[in-house]
Amino acid sequence: MKITIIHLAVLLLLIDCTPKDSTEKINIQEPAQLTLEEAYHLAELPLACLQTEYPNKLGQTIGTKEDIREPHQLHPAFYGCFDWHSAVHGHWSLVKLLKEFPQLEKTDLIRLKLQENISEQNIHAEVAYFQGEHSKSYERTYGWAWLLKLAEELHTWNDPLARHLEQNLQPLTDLIIQRYLDFLPKLKYPIRAGEHTNTAFGLAFAWDYANTIQHEELKAVIESRAIDFYLNDIDCPLNWEPSGYDFLSPCFEEIDLMRRVLNEDEFKDWMNRFAPKLKAKDFHLKVGEVSDRSDGKLVHLDGLNFSRAWVLYGLAHQYPEYWHLINTADEHIGYSLPNLVGDGYEGGHWLGTFAIYALNNPN
Numbered sequence: 001m002k003i004t005i006i007h008l009a010v011l012l013l014l015i016d017c018t019p020k021d022s023t024e025k026i027n028i029q030e031p032a033q034l035t036l037e038e039a040y041h042l043a044e045l046p047l048a049c050l051q052t053e054y055p056n057k058l059g060q061t062i063g064t065k066e067d068i069r070e071p072h073q074l075h076p077a078f079y080g081c082f083d084w085h086s087a088v089h090g091h092w093s094l095v096k097l098l099k100e101f102p103q104l105e106k107t108d109l110i111r112l113k114l115q116e117n118i119s120e121q122n123i124h125a126e127v128a129y130f131q132g133e134h135s136k137s138y139e140r141t142y143g144w145a146w147l148l149k150l151a152e153e154l155h156t157w158n159d160p161l162a163r164h165l166e167q168n169l170q171p172l173t174d175l176i177i178q179r180y181l182d183f184l185p186k187l188k189y190p191i192r193a194g195e196h197t198n199t200a201f202g203l204a205f206a207w208d209y210a211n212t213i214q215h216e217e218l219k220a221v222i223e224s225r226a227i228d229f230y231l232n233d234i235d236c237p238l239n240w241e242p243s244g245y246d247f248l249s250p251c252f253e254e255i256d257l258m259r260r261v262l263n264e265d266e267f268k269d270w271m272n273r274f275a276p277k278l279k280a281k282d283f284h285l286k287v288g289e290v291s292d293r294s295d296g297k298l299v300h301l302d303g304l305n306f307s308r309a310w311v312l313y314g315l316a317h318q319y320p321e322y323w324h325l326i327n328t329a330d331e332h333i334g335y336s337l338p339n340l341v342g343d344g345y346e347g348g349h350w351l352g353t354f355a356i357y358a359l360n361n362p363n
Contacts, residue, residue: 032333034359039101045340045352046090047106049081050113057083061134074129077122081349085143085196089353091118092150095165096356099157111161118165127171130179140183141202144176148209155213177218180206184221190229192254194246194304199229200253207260223261230254234273242288247303247354251275252311259318268319278315281324287335296346302339305332306354313358333358 034042056071056079071079078087094110104110129135139147151173154166190199203222210219236251255275259267277283285308288301312329316322333355340351 032330032359034100034356036101036103038359039097039356040105042340042352042356043094043097043104043106043110045348046081046093047110047113049349050087050090050094050117052080055082059083060138063132063134067132067134076125077117077119078126085139085146086350086353088143088150089146089350092146092153093353093356095150095153095157095162096360099153099159099162100360114161114165118168120168123168123172127175130172130175136179140179140197141199141206142196144179145202145205147172147176149205152209152212177215180218181221184225187225192250194241194243194248194250195300198248198250198253200226200250200257201248204253204257204260207257211260226257226261230258231270235276236274238275238277238285242301242304245297245300246288247300248307249304249311252308256311256314259315264319278322278325283325283328285328285332287332290336290339293339294346299347299351302336302347302351303354305336306351306358309333310354310358329358 053071058071058074060067060074062068075084075087078084078091081087081090091114094114097104098107098110130138151166151169154162154169187199191197192199203226207219207222207226209215210222233254236254238249238251241249241251251274255271258270258274262270271278288304288308290299290301293299293302309329309332312322312325312332316324316326316329336351337355337359340348340355
């Protein structure tokens with residue numbers, strides 16, 4: 001069953017008007033999903049920014065004056081959408097939408113921009129940047145994770161363009177894989193932040209790539225480090241979340257990773273220790289409220305709503321005893337999704353990706 005934005009809004013209105021003691025009577029059969037019309041609107045966001053160079057946040061370490069160059073010179077493939085990682089996942093968004101909605105409007109334009117940006121020459125330049133003396137930790141691990149998610153999406157797209165783009169991207173993909181393999185054994189403690197540096201998020205997306213491609217070395221090191229970092233965690237303090245700028249939930253991202261790396265019995269036992277409250281049929285988590293969507297940091301909380309939703313959808317699909325959490329996921333989607341239409345650049349350059357992933361990746 002597909003729930004449009006309007007249907008979802010009506011559903012949430014009913015939920016908001018329902019007394020707390022009867023919330024569990026609401027029975028949502030399926031999570032919200034993208035319709036073709038919504039996919040078109042979401043495609044407009046990355047389409048508008050992939051080749052929009054300014055404003056731009058480079059996030060680079062400057063070694064010499066030669067490092068001070070325009071964004072398209074430093075990153076000819078991924079220079080748009082305000083910063084490098086947003087450019088990468090903007091490309092992922094368009095690949096994902098083309099793959100899921102072949103009848104999408106502006107298909108020819110989207111394919112053209114993908115070819116222009118992910119060219120062999122441009123990717124070689126990106127690799128050269130990452131190999132620079134001061135770029136060893138560049139985009140670690142958030143941008144790394146999205147690069148592998150893009151590579152995974154291309155690999156699983158049955159289209160001649162995908163084969164061409166995947167081949168062009170491969171040198172950078174290989175470099176990022178090696179960066180993970182080099183870095184993870186050195187990381188003594190996980191980073192439990194609600195922003196880019198969150199370790200669980202970076203491992204979960206990298207695990208997806210390794211699992212899909214069957215890269216056993218990468219998969220093994222991720223699983224080993226996930227167990228080292230998180231297996232003994234108990235009673236994650238959800239009442240501490242969110243922090244003011246979060247777009248990831250430290251507790252939920254950990255759940256998202258561990259449901260991938262643990263078997264069923266191990267995961268259920270771990271969840272009973274880590275987040276026992278989620279099993280309650282009346283569990284409810286308030287959405288992250290955004291006070292000012294023109295503020296690039298405060299609007300992060302819309303991203304939190306989407307990332308919480310994708311974790312809950314994935315958990316409910318894998319373990320039916322958590323199906324009741326779809327109500328909470330839909331509520332989070334319903335709060336933030338309507339605000340993407342006509343959104344300013346502060347959120348538009350990245351939030352569409354989070355919405356697409358939440359609505360089209362329930363597994």
